[in-house]
Amino acid sequence: MTDWIQRWKDNKIGWHRDDPNSKLIEFVSCLQLNTGDTVFVPLCGKSKDMIYLAQQGYKVIGVELSALAAEQFFTDNKIAYQVSQEEDFKIYASENITIYSGDFFKLTRQHLVIVEAVYDRAALIALPAGLRVKYAQHLYSIIVKGCRILLLTLNYPQSKISGPPYAVNKDEVASLYNDGFECQLLQCFNDIKNEPKFQRENVDFIEKATYCLRKY
Numbered sequence: 680m681t682d683w684i685q686r687w688k689d690n691k692i693g694w695h696r697d698d699p700n701s702k703l704i705e706f707v708s709c710l711q712l713n714t715g716d717t718v719f720v721p722l723c724g725k726s727k728d729m730i731y732l733a734q735q736g737y738k739v740i741g742v743e744l745s746a747l748a749a750e751q752f753f754t755d756n757k758i759a760y761q762v763s764q765e766e767d768f769k770i771y772a773s774e775n776i777t778i779y780s781g782d783f784f785k786l787t788r789q790h791l792v793i794v795e796a797v798y799d800r801a802a803l804i805a806l807p808a809g810l811r812v813k814y815a816q817h818l819y820s821i822i823v824k825g826c827r828i829l830l831l832t833l834n835y836p837q838s839k840i841s842g843p844p845y846a847v848n849k850d851e852v853a854s855l856y857n858d859g860f861e862c863q864l865l866q867c868f869n870d871i872k873n874e875p876k877f878q879r880e881n882v883d884f885i886e887k888a889t890y891c892l893r894k895y
């Protein structure tokens with residue numbers, strides 16, 4: 680099991696990018712958001728995607744196990760924030776972005792009543808198989824009907840490299856989000872030419888897929 684808290688302490692955060700994700704920019708419209716709507720970012724790290732979403736006029740709620748990540752998010756981006764404590768979470772809040780520091784699985788429907796959409800980049804695929812089932816079930820239980828999810832996944836031969844990120848193929852996404860969701864595959868392509876780490880391990884494909892889901 681990945682020790683995420685330790686990875687943040689050791690600054691081993693190879694997934695972090697300094698620019699917003701190009702697939703978020705390309706497909707954010709599928710979330711059908713209006714100015715002032717709120718987007719939930721599970722397992723958010725200190726993702727710049729939260730800055731991008733706030734710049735588009737949306738409010739953001741993230742959840743992140745590591746308090747260090749939450750602190751770094753606000754200090755790196757020079758955003759003033761306040762800290763408060765509730766039972767299971769330390770809450771870092773600025774005007775438009777709130778990060779619940781604690782365990783995603785302790786988040787309840789009450790935390791997300793105002794959430795219109797979810798953005799999942801490197802959250803589902805950060806978790807091993809058993810936990811992915813629990814993650815999809817918990818996500819279903821805490822979001823409201825009509826909520827849309829923009830989901831980015833990777834698929835590659837898992838036998839060649841161990842995760843995270845874990846390989847999650849189309850069949851698994853269909854099975855995880857089978858009950859209670861409409862699921863649309865927006866894009867899927869092999870991006871091995873841009874993945875030297877995977878090439879070094881003789882992996883011959885890494886499929887990057889983008890889905891839009893809607894809870895009904």
Ligand SMILES: C[S@@+](CC[C@H](N)C(=O)[O-])C[C@H]1O[C@@H](n2cnc3c(N)ncnc32)[C@H](O)[C@@H]1O
Nearest residue numbers: 683694722723724726743744782783800801805
């Ligand atoms: C691969 S990183 C992705 C971070 C972010 N989504 C991004 O794109 O930069 C996964 C993050 O999930 C956090 N995490 C793992 N398990 C968690 C849990 N149960 N609850 C909240 N955060 C968790 C880790 O600390 C880590 O920052």
